[in-house]
Amino acid sequence: MSIRFSFGGDEHIFGEVSEEMSLASFFTGLSMTKAVRDANIPGVTEICPANASFQIRFDPDKISPQDLLKELQSFEAAAAQSDETLETRIIELPVYFQDPWTHETGQRFRERHQDPSSTDLEYSARINGYATVEEFIAAYSGQPWFVSMVGFVAGLPWLYQMVERQRQIEAPKYLRPRTDTPKLTIGHGGCFAAIYSVRGAGGYQMYGVTPAPIYDPTRQVNYLRDEMCLFKPGDIVKFKAIDRAEYDATLEAIEANTFAPTIRPCTFNLAEFNRDIAGTNAKLMELLDGR
Template sequence: MSSRYTFGGDEHIFVEVDEAMSLDAFFVSLSMTNAIREAQIDGVTEICPANASFQVKFDPDRIHPDDLMARLKELEETAETAEPVLDTRIVEIPVYYQDPWTHETLMRFRERHQDPEATDIEYAARINGYDSVAAFIEAHSGAPWFVSMVGFVSGLPFLYQMVDRERQIQVPKYLRPRTDTPKLTVGYGGCFSCVYSVRGAGGYQMFGITPMPIFDPEQTVSYLEDFMVFFKPGDIVKWKPIDRQEYDAAVAQVQAGTYAPRIAKVRFSLNDYNADIDGTNARLLEALHAD
C-alpha cells in the first residue's frame, strides 16, 4: 500500500492511503495520524482523519511545507510496521426500521429517487438481491460496523460493514439531495451507513431512526456530559432492530436522563479479523452481551 501525498493550498497536506475504503487502509491512516500526534511536530495545528485518508493543517511560518512532507513520509514507514491492534469499544445502537418519520420524509422526495415507486429500504433490498425487506434488515443489523470517521456535520459517524467484500451492501445516494432529513435517521450511501446527528439536508437512503442521541452541544444527555459527540473513529457498532413500543420507551428514558447505551470494551486485531471475519465478529458480539 503506497500513500499519495499532495499539498492543499498553503496550509494543508492531504495523504490518500488508498483509493478504496478498507479496514487495512483505515488502520494505516489511524496509525499515521496517531504517530503524527505523538511526534508533536512544531507547526502542525490540526490532524483530520478520514475513511482511507487524512489531512494535516500546519503553519508555514513555523515549518516549511517540504520539511513537513518529508517528516510525514518518515512516519509512514513506522506506521506500516505497527501491529494493527486497537483497544476500542463495541456499542449497541437501537434502530426503529421503517419508522413513520423517515417514511413521511422519503415520500415527499420521491421525484429525487432512483425508484419513485418504492421506499428507500425496499429499493435497497431489491438492488442488493434480497427477497424481502426483513431479509435486508437482518443483513444490515446482523454483523457489526466499524466507525471509520466522524464529521461532515458535527457528530455524524460513517460506518463500514464488517463482512467480506462480496457481502457488503451497496446503495447509491439519491439522484438529487433532499432538503430535509429527520434527526437521528439511520442512512446509507455507497458502502457506508451513517446516523444523521441533526436535522437537515441529505442524500443518503433512509432506513430507520434511532432514539439514541449522538450529538448534544448543550451536554444535557446523561451519557454525553463529558463530551458532546458520542462516536469516535475506531468504535464498533451493532444495530439492534426495535419496534415502536421499544422506541417510545427509549425516548422516555433519554428524556428522563436514565438511558444508558450498551457498551463493552474490546480489543480488535486486524490480522485476526482478516483471518476469520465471521469468527471475529461473533467474539465481538459475545463481548457486547456478556454480563
C-alpha cells in the same frame, strides 16, 4: 501501498492512503495520524483522520510545507508495518427500522429517487439481492459496523460493514439530494452507513431512526457529558432492531436522562479479523450479550 500526498492551500497536507475504503487503509491512516500526534511536530495545529485518508493542518510560519512533508514521509514505512491492533469499544445502538418519519420524508422526495415507486428499504433490499425488507434489515443489523470517520456534519459517524467485501451492502445516493432528513436517521450511501446527527439536507437512502442522541454540544445528555460526540474513529457499532413500543420507551428514558447505550471495551486485531470474520464478529457481539 504508498501514500499520495498533496498540498491544500498554504496550511494543509492531505494524505490519500487508497482510492477505495478498506480496513487496512483505515489502519494505515490511523497509524499515520497517531505518529504525527506522538511526534508533537512544532507548527502542526490539527490532525483529521478520515476513511482511507487524513489531513494535517499546520502553521507555515512555524514549519515549511516541504519540511512537514518530509516528516510525514518518514512515518510511512512504520505505519505500513503497524500491528493493526486497536483497543476500542463496541456500542449497541437501538434502531427503529421502517419508522413513519423517514418514510414520510422519503415520500416527499420520490422524484429525486432512482425508483419512485418503492421505498428506500424496498429499493435497497432488491438491488442487494434480498427477497424481503425484513431479510434486508436482519442482514443490516446482524453484523457489526466499524466507525472509520466522524465528521462532515458534527458528530456524524461513517460506518463500514464488517463482513466479506462481496457481502457488503451497497446502495447509491439519491439522484438529487433531499432538502430534509430527520435527525438521527440511519442512512446509507455507497458502502457506508451514516447516522445524521442533526436534521438537514441529505442524499443517503433512509432506513430508520435511532432514539439515542449521538451529538450534544450542550453536554446535558448523561452519557455525552464528557464527550459531546458519542462516536470516534475505531469504534465498533452493533445496530439493535427495535419496534415502536421500544422506541417510545427509550425516548421516555432519554427524556428522563436515565438511558445510556450499552458500551463494552474490546480489542480489535485486523489480521485476526481477516482470518476469521464470522468468528471475530461473534466474539465481539458476545460482549454485548453479557450486559
